[in-house]
Amino acid sequence: MPGTGRFAGLGLGSTEEEVYLHLLSTSGGSVQQLGSRLGLTPEQVVDALEGLSGNGLVDCPPGQPPVWSAVPPDVALEELLLRREIELRRARGRIAELVRTYRRGRPDSGAGELVEVITGRESIAELWRTLQLGVRKQLLILDRQPHIRRSDPETELAVLRRGVSVRVVYESRVLREPERLAEIRTFVHAGEQARVLPGLPLKLALVDDRWALLPVSAGSELQSVLLVRPSSLLDALFGMFELYWSQAVRMPTADSGAAPVDRHRQLLALLAAGLTDESIARQMGVSPRTVQRWVRELMDRFGARTRFQAGIQAARADLL
Structure with a gap:
């Protein structure tokens, strides 16, 4: 069972976390001692120790009975993190192959290789969240109605904290909505670069040089969007964003007492x-x-x- 504590990101199960944290705070123990202290069966302890040993987190010097102890975390966790990073890089290298397999399995391939239609508000919100989590360098947005409600502002704030460049051009009507304006200023304070124009032709999000997301049609509700992959169309959308960015003015701040x-x-x-x-x-x-x-x-x-x-x-x- 995956862990939910401080080491869940390293792939440790919940019982492995419990045993490892206990060993960090003690001089060690046998299977029987650990089971007694933690209220676990011998089988649960043995399974946890085997998993921890495989990750280089615990050690058992020769002796009778075997006594398990934690490997110093500054050594063990650094090595484990390095292995996980290597695995992630290998997985990222397989993405292109997986995408080709995905496209071959779809009946509407061809043009669908460059443009894909995603339908449903929940699916669109989840796709947007995934794109934000995967952004590496820059996120560019033309923001007009219909708006996607920020149900998880922390996701966008985390993007800014990672040093991603975020530039947004807002349609001026947003300045008439106090709650929305306060939300935008929170993101500006966190590092977002915001500008304003009286009108925008469409809603658009550009993620690195890899994807664009835009509505299928204009309207008051966002029901279907287009996911555009690298192509001349994606290049044109980047050019359009830069054009509107150059024409926009900086998001104003309200300060009646200013000089x-x-x-x-x-x-x-x-x-x-x-x-x-x-x-x-x-x-x-x-x-x-x-x-x-x-x-x-x-x-x-x-x-x-x-x-x-x-x-x-x-x-x-x-x-x-």
């Missing part, structure tokens, strides 16, 4: 994201009249007669 220059940066970002004066006021914690006054200050600062002209001048001044 004038910082306040103007926030205001310009919100204006560029397409928000109304009322929405901007809610984001910055001020009244709509204050927003209108700040807009007038910007126009006066740049000698602009319209908001559009003020935006052009702000871009030239590197405020956007």
Whole structure:
């Protein structure tokens, strides 16, 4: 039975974990002694010791009766981890072969080798989680409706902690949803790079240079998605993301007490994201009249007669 404790990731069973942890804290013991201390049958102890011995975690010097003891963990666990890493690298090397076998067994191969349709919300959520767990270098996202509810935010935070570059372009309507905005700021604080645009053509996720995930059709619910593998189509999707990333503005932060220059940066970002004066006021914690006054200050600062002209001048001044 697989273990669920601190050594489960090393492939140790629950009884093996129990016996090993006990031996770490004692000078050792015979099969009978270990069974008595731990409430296990001799057969359970013998099975556990054989498994631990095979992994190099316990030792039994010659003697009567045999007395088992733990091998120092800094030596034993390091060697076991190394063996597991080698096994994982070998398994990763077999992925391409397994994928070919998978495709040959499907009746809709051919184009399906490059594009696969996944249906069902649970299947889509599980696929997305698997892709996040497997990402190595970068995760690129165009985020518009329909949204996948973050049922496990820790998965995405773990991606950021691993040093993966995460870049997301959000559709500006997300700035009108306080709960969603607070969630995004949590990820930005953890290292996500976030930008905003008034509108996006589709929802898209790009994982390393290996996969793309996008909806089959637009709609309010995500029922079917396309999984795109390396191809000219995948290259085009990467190019499209970079185009929208270059056009987007940085996700604004709400701070009504900021210095004038910082306040103007926030205001310009919100204006560029397409928000109304009322929405901007809610984001910055001020009244709509204050927003209108700040807009007038910007126009006066740049000698602009319209908001559009003020935006052009702000871009030239590197405020956007």
